[in-house]
Amino acid sequence: MSRRPQGKRTTSLASLLLAAGCALAAILGVVWPRDARSQEHNFAGSLQANYLFVPTEKRGRDLSLDGMSTELSLKVAVDFTDNISANVKFCYSCHGVELGMAFVDVRLFDELNIRIGRFNPGFGDFSLRHDPANHRTSDKPLPYDMGRMLRLAEFNLGVLPSPYVDQGVEINGTHWFGDTVQLDYAVHAVGGLRAGPNDRDVDFTLMRSSYYIDNNSEPALGGRVSLTLNLSEDVLLTLGGSGMWGHLDPKRQNEYWIVGTDLYLRIASFDLHAEYLARRTEFDVGESPNETFRFGPGKDGKYSNFFIKDGFYVEGNLPVSARFELVARFDGLRRLGNVTLNSPLRSKNSMVLRYTAGFNIILEGSVRLKFSGEFYDFTDFKDEITINAGVAAAF
Amino acid sequence: MTTEWLRGVGAALAAAGVCIALSCATTTNRIGDSLDTSQYPPDIRDAYKVFAVRCSRCHTLARPLNARINDPQQWVRYVQRMRLNPASGINAKNGEIILRFLLHYMHQRQKERGEPDTEDSPEALPTSGDAPLGAAQVEVDGALEDGSRPVSSIGDGSEVGMPESQTSTTKTEATP
Numbered sequence: 001m002s003r004r005p006q007g008k009r010t011t012s013l014a015s016l017l018l019a020a021g022c023a024l025a026a027i028l029g030v031v032w033p034r035d036a037r038s039q040e041h042n043f044a045g046s047l048q049a050n051y052l053f054v055p056t057e058k059r060g061r062d063l064s065l066d067g068m069s070t071e072l073s074l075k076v077a078v079d080f081t082d083n084i085s086a087n088v089k090f091c092y093s094c095h096g097v098e099l100g101m102a103f104v105d106v107r108l109f110d111e112l113n114i115r116i117g118r119f120n121p122g123f124g125d126f127s128l129r130h131d132p133a134n135h136r137t138s139d140k141p142l143p144y145d146m147g148r149m150l151r152l153a154e155f156n157l158g159v160l161p162s163p164y165v166d167q168g169v170e171i172n173g174t175h176w177f178g179d180t181v182q183l184d185y186a187v188h189a190v191g192g193l194r195a196g197p198n199d200r201d202v203d204f205t206l207m208r209s210s211y212y213i214d215n216n217s218e219p220a221l222g223g224r225v226s227l228t229l230n231l232s233e234d235v236l237l238t239l240g241g242s243g244m245w246g247h248l249d250p251k252r253q254n255e256y257w258i259v260g261t262d263l264y265l266r267i268a269s270f271d272l273h274a275e276y277l278a279r280r281t282e283f284d285v286g287e288s289p290n291e292t293f294r295f296g297p298g299k300d301g302k303y304s305n306f307f308i309k310d311g312f313y314v315e316g317n318l319p320v321s322a323r324f325e326l327v328a329r330f331d332g333l334r335r336l337g338n339v340t341l342n343s344p345l346r347s348k349n350s351m352v353l354r355y356t357a358g359f360n361i362i363l364e365g366s367v368r369l370k371f372s373g374e375f376y377d378f379t380d381f382k383d384e385i386t387i388n389a390g391v392a393a394a395f
Numbered sequence: 396m397t398t399e400w401l402r403g404v405g406a407a408l409a410a411a412g413v414c415i416a417l418s419c420a421t422t423t424n425r426i427g428d429s430l431d432t433s434q435y436p437p438d439i440r441d442a443y444k445v446f447a448v449r450c451s452r453c454h455t456l457a458r459p460l461n462a463r464i465n466d467p468q469q470w471v472r473y474v475q476r477m478r479l480n481p482a483s484g485i486n487a488k489n490g491e492i493i494l495r496f497l498l499h500y501m502h503q504r505q506k507e508r509g510e511p512d513t514e515d516s517p518e519a520l521p522t523s524g525d526a527p528l529g530a531a532q533v534e535v536d537g538a539l540e541d542g543s544r545p546v547s548s549i550g551d552g553s554e555v556g557m558p559e560s561q562t563s564t565t566k567t568e569a570t571p
Contacts, residue, residue: 040469044458079472110479122481134454174479176486184481228482230489234448238482264482266452322426362427366457394457 042077046133050370050390052148057384063150064386065094071132073100083107087119091163094147098208100165111173118167118212122186122224123160123242125262125275130162133394136317136325137358138370142333143260143277143311146204150376150384151352154344155333156201159277159311160244160258166190167212168219182228192220192246193256200283200340201307202248202256220246226262236266254282254305271317278310293338295348307337322362327372329356346380353377358388367393428456435499442496449485449493450477459497465505470497 048071054060061067075089089101103117120127126144129135139148144162149155168190175183191214194206206215226240242260247253262275282305286292289303297303313331320326334351358372369391376384424431429447432440450459464470474494478485485493505511 040472042469042473044462082472107479113479125482128453128481131454133457172481174481174483179486179488182482182484182486186481224481226482228484230484230486233445236448236452236484238484240482264452266448266484268448269451271452319428322429324427364427365461366428366455368428368455394455395461 040079043075044077044395045072045074046131046392046394047072048132048138048390048392050132050138050388050392052138053387053389054150055385055387056382060386063384064152065147066386069094069148073131075101095208098165099212100163109173111175113172115170115172116168118165119170120163120165121168121170121188121190121222121244122172123164123222123244123258124224124260124277125238125240125264125273126162127164131394133368133392136327136360136368136370137315137329137356137372138388138390138392139372139374141275141311141313141315141329142331142352142354143275143313145333149333149352149354150386151344151378151381154381155309155335155350155352157204158333159279159309160260161204164207166192166207166220167214180230182230184226184228185224187221187223189219189221191215192218192244193248195248195254195283197249197251198284198286199249201281216247216250216252218247218252220244222246222258234266234268236264238262238264240264248281249284254284256281269319272315274312274314276310276312278308280306280308282306292340294341294343295338304338307335309333309335325360325362327356327358327360329358330354331356344380349379351379365393367391430456430460430500439496439499442492442499445489445492446496449483449489452482452484453480460500464501465510467498467501470494470501473497 049068050071051068052060052064052066054063054066057063070092072092073089074091075087077085077087079085083106085105087101087103087105089099091098091100099118101117101119103115103119106114106116108114120130124144126135126141130140130144132138140146140158140162142149143159145152145158146161146163147157149158168188170186170188170190172184172186174185177183191212193202193204194215195201195203196206222242222244224240224242226238228236228238231237240262242258242262244258245255246257247255256279258277258279260275260277263273265272285303285305290296293303311331311333313329315327315329315331318326330353332351332353334349335345336349338348339345339350354377355375356372358370360371361369363369370388372388374386374388376386378384424434428451430443432443435443446459447456450456459473462473464473471494474485474490474497477483478487478490
């Protein structure tokens with residue numbers, strides 16, 4: 001395990017950033033009062049109801065959250081002034097009602113925007129369209145899965161389950177070089193992923209519900225840079241890279257980092273998304289690792305104190321007509337590293353590949369009926385098939 | 396097992412009913428997620444194509460097409476906000492074109508519903524005199540051939556129609 005003597009310095013820096021952001025917001029609120037007439041309220045929402053059927057299992061619940069699920073989100077955005085707004089979003093899904101967003105947004109100019117509160121830190125391409133009404137399949141790509149994949153307990157969800165929501169501050173901005181090149185950046189200091197003192201992976205339940213506050217008094221740091229090219233009126237290309245670093249546990253002994261790269265290509269109405277994410281997660285091997293882990297120590301005689309989880313997806317969306325569109329996706333998830341004796345994973349290299357084919361029927365008002373079939377190819381378990389049928393709408 | 400299945404199907408049907416009910420307020424020229432623009436003027440048809448390609452990058456077209464926004468000023472701010480979203484791919488020129496389409500569409504919907512057209516009440520719009528500093532302004536200085544209000548330029552702040560980039564509205568994600 002790695003102890004970080006500079007932990008305090010990082011904390012101080014992030015605290016300073018947060019304090020500076022709050023002070024800036026307060027000052028702007030005082031010196032830039034606006035006519036009440038400029039205040040606007042925007043209401044938006046989405047709803048998806050989906051049925052996940054696992055025909056290859058008698059009891060699909062053993063492998064996933066099968067059956068019916070409903071996802072609802074309601075969002076209100078208020079522009080207090082031309083430069084300051086507040087956004088609040090409530091979501092309802094498998095684990096009840098959650099606060100998906102509650103932040104103040106201060107825009108000084110295009111290249112400098114500050115978000116303070118609870119929000120989705122900029123990471124990857126999928127976070128831009130994580131809402132079920134905005135992506136074409138009922139479920140999410142494996143690296144971002146939050147509970148609809150098979151063997152979710154064995155793999156402990158994806159690399160970074162989406163939507164990733166956290167508290168803190170983010171500074172971001174965009175700059176156009178002419179009409180062709182758009183450069184975006186975002187840096188954030190947020191609570192970060194969490195785990196208990198003796199956990200050997202992230203405990204995603206600590207990210208929600210009862211306590212939204214951080215568990216170790218040290219923010220996690222991260223950022224994103226993306227370059228978008230307007231190649232023509234019909235062709236758009238985005239390349240992006242993201243990173244995140246922090247400590248999981250209350251004592252700040254086990255660190256994690258996540259890196260990701262993404263590509264988006266738009267040609268007329270055809271969309272292609274591709275992303276790769278990898279997370280390195282440290283854990284405490286304990287006093288007697290030989291009684292804890294399935295596999296022995298390495299050549300150096302030591303038990304490895306980390307594992308790597310990585311994943312990818314490539315997804316194409318092709319509208320065939322105004323009412324019919326095709327979806328194809330190939331994604332995968334892998335866990336590299338030692339496992340505990342009681343883990344259902346049977347190797348140091350457990351992997352799943354998933355092949356998805358689907359189609360959507362679009363009714364009036366953009367109500368989408370989503371149908372897809374998935375084939376899961378596991379290394380440590382028998383292969384499975386799932387069928388998703390759902391309805392989604394944005395309003 | 397059968398009861399569980401029936402319960403699931405029932406819930407799905409109920410959800411579908413809610414979704415379809417929510418969609419009932421759409422205009423008659425909507426086809427699925429898109430819009431039949433065959434009756435629109437050529438320039439608006441071209442503007443729609445830009446709108447369809449750029450705005451569906453992060454969200455379905457339902458989001459703006461279903462939005463009940465009747466204030467041109469609000470659309471001006473909205474487009475500016477979306478333009479500044481990460482990887483939006485919407486440059487100043489495209490923003491102007493998208494805004495042109497959205498305002499035309501807004502007027503069309505108002506006519507279909509028999510609602511008062513905001514272009515008939517210019518006092519509803521902020522003018523340069525009473526609008527907050529740096530706020531978006533939509534100038535009422537003539538009409539397009541289809542009767543809609545002209546949409547002016549966007550982006551560099553030197554033209555009327557969109558706020559100066561430095562005083563733009565806040566950035567939000569495209570999702571609800």
